[in-house]
Amino acid sequence: MRKLVIFDFDGTLVDTITDVGICFNEALKVNDLPQHPLDAFGRFAGGNLETVVSRMLPQDQITVENIDRVKTVYRKLYLESKKPNTKPYPGMMHVLDTLKAKGYKIAVNSNKGQALLDDMVQKMFPPEYFDEVVGYLESRPSKPDPCGVDMICRACGMRREDAVYVGDGASDIATAEAAEIPCIYVTWGQGNQKDEENPYNYRVVNTADELLQTLQNQGK
Incomplete structure (x- = not known):
């Protein structure tokens, strides 16, 4: 046993996925990157934050700089979010x-x-x-x-x-x-x-x- x-x-x-998706979309928007429907974020989950962010970026936009920018904004937004969902x-x-x-x-x-x-x-x-x-x-x-x-x-x-x-x-x-x-x-x-x-x-x-x-x- x-x-x-x-x-x-x-x-x-x-x-957590709805509030995670809302905050990621805002982080993508702030960085002029394409956003996603909220029901798509389940496909990006799994692994550390850098891996998750890389999955949601267009192939030609997957750079260390973009990952760091999105990650930084997301962390701030998610920490401050009331996470109502x-x-x-x-x-x-x-x-x-x-x-x-x-x-x-x-x-x-x-x-x-x-x-x-x-x-x-x-x-x-x-x-x-x-x-x-x-x-x-x-x-x-x-x-x-x-x-x-x-x-x-x-x-x-x-x-x-x-x-x-x-x-x-x-x-x-x-x-x-x-x-x-x-x-x-x-x-x-x-x-x-x-x-x-x-x-x-x-x-x-x-x-x-x-x-x-x-x-x-x-x-x-």
Whole structure:
């Protein structure tokens, strides 16, 4: 029984994509670059911020300068945004509350900047709710490197063999595979059918209730 559950943040625990898309479109507009329909931003998600920005730029506009310009404006806009459309996915609070009540350790591993991730976790969840929260810092490798998984394991006093990873995209599957831990793939985020069919997935789940059941039935 794996008693440490590591969750991706965006697209897994929390529905952030609408507010992310609004802020990215404004950052693109400010830099005289083409904008996108809000429902397109799910296709750009996954990986660090530089990778995400490069996916939304026209091929002939993918330069270090453009990526840096869009990234800088986006970070400011998103930090200042009230994020009115951002909230936990239906049923996820019940999943987290149940796991905590049953003695599981719960943690977050994200490529969202550490300071921003800490701020959002603090505003959206009860104090000291998660056992560890690991976001992106330039001083350490980002997902899919297993650095974050190892940091979480150390902080929780557990081993990789005690952990399972829950995510919604290719970078989450790759992170779990790099750490050699099972991956439970959720279908409500920004992934696609190719991710869903990745043979590394331990389980594919469609609802929060199904996720909770899967987590509690590991090893049975």
